[in-house]
Amino acid sequence: MATTVSRVGCRITVTVRIEFRNNTGRLNAAQFQQLVNGWEQSIEALWNGSTGSQRYRCCTVTFNVVTKIGQGTNGYHQVNVVAGPQTSVAGLGPGSTNGRWDDQDTGAVAAHETGHLLCLPDEYDYNGPGGAYRNLNPQPAGQPQSIMAQTWGNAAALQEHIDAVMECTDATCPWYCCIFRWIDWLVLRRVLRIFRPLFDRLSLPRRLSNRLTSEREGTIADRRDRPSMKHHSIDSLLDEVRSGDPDRLTAAYDELLDRGDDAVPSLREALDDESPLVRWAAAGALGGVGSDEVTQSLQERLDDPNASVRVVAAQSLARLGDSAGVPALIRALEQDDVMIGHPPELTSDYAVQVLRSVSGERFGFDSSAPAYERARAVERWEEWWDEQGEEFTPR
Structure with a gap:
């Protein structure tokens, strides 16, 4: 099975096996291997904590991640890696095949998605004031925050997460x-x-x-299936987005992306919806439909009061070959709102991922860097844009 738990004496080992499929269209074999290696190291580092292991009652718990590149190998979670940034998802349980990550996912995002493979649900939603992000498991100020609630800053696997994984697998500590x-x-x-x-x-x-028990092996059972939205109307899908629930929102958004030209009238109308969640979903879904009317509608969203809507509108314009949203993306580097989507990321982190994707440049931006380093990186992006001007065509 893909995720197993074994015990020898007082040492428990959780082994997560993940097979990644390269559908990025832009990473060669060596680059993709480097990406996967980085994810593996980041996942183990976060789930094993600063001491290199965790505790469950009186036992030591170690998380071991085994990765490979390929497709369809028995005993491995299957994750399709696509060009990003976009929403990332992971199923739960042995043999999960519906995982989709993107090639710009950070190590923290990979650790969050691995949490789902370990039976853990999301601990956030978008039901705060005005559809804002809400941490459903806040920790005291100055303490590590839940990796299942956020993927930036001081995020960690909490003791309650370790306990939940052990209980999910029926692991025992003698x-x-x-x-x-x-x-x-x-x-x-x-x-x-x-x-x-x-x-x-x-x-x-x-x-x-x-x-x-004697030495044993337990297996995490499937605990969550993503809801099917295939037969939902456009209005129904937008209502699912409006719910603010990460699972429902992501499933509905993915379905909207597949609806094509038939959805355009409803999506253009949804760009003026009072809910920023709906405007975000509509702006993102329209990125796959090219027309002058769609481009104009998206350009109008570059001044949306919600940062997530501005950023995803700029991303969709870039997908359509329009560079009008680049200045909005650069301005977003100075903001630390939480981006709508799954998993939750800072708007600045998502914006720089879009910029890197459309430009091929990096300029060293890091949202966790000291203020002066961050400001200098923003200046580099501004200087680059001044040099490019309106002649720039997104990749």
Whole structure:
């Protein structure tokens, strides 16, 4: 199975196997391998924490990520990697085949999506005031925030996440591990380690043994199927977006992207909807339909009061070969609103991903960098745009 849990003594190992398929259309084999290697390292680093392992009751938990490039291998989660930026999704459970990541996903985004493979739901929505992002699992100020709620700043796998993964897999931590942990405090672990095989063979009451088992392997079961939107009307899909629920919003948005020319009248009308979620979805979906009317409608959204709508309108214009949105993307680098979509990212992070995609340039922008470094990177983008002017054609 794709995600398994095994235990040897008091050490639990969670192994997540992911197979990535290169459908980016722009990364060669070496570049794609480098991207996958980076994701693997980032996922392990975040899920194992600063100490290199986690705790479940009195046991040590280690997360091991095994990646390969290919398609359809049994025992691997299947993830289709496409050119980004765009929404990324991952199914849950062994053999998940509906994963889609993009080639500009950060390590934190990859760790968030891996959380879904480990049974964990999203911990955010867009039901704040005016359709704003809302963290549903906020942590105290100064403490790491949930990786299932955000993908920027000091995000981490929380203890409650580790506990949930263990419970989802029916993993057990034997009673004697707590004794050994207590003995550790007395610095006698080496001496008593020789008695561990004896404890393994003891049969104690269930209330004491914590469901004692020998070495075992558990498998995460499928817990969530993305809702099907194939038979929804355009208005119904927009209502799903308006819900602010990440699963429903993403599934409806993906379906809107597939509706093509028939959806254009409704989507152009939706650009004036009072909900920024609906305007965001309409602006994104129109990026796949080229016409003068669509281009004009998207250009009008470059002054939308919502940053997510401005950025996705600029992205859609770039997809249609129109560079009018580039200045809006550069201005967005100075903003740290939360971008609508899945998973949640900062508007500045998403905007720079679009800029890199359409220009092939980088200029060292990092939203987590000190203010002076960030300002200098923005200046480089502004200087680049001044040099390009209106003659620039997005890639």
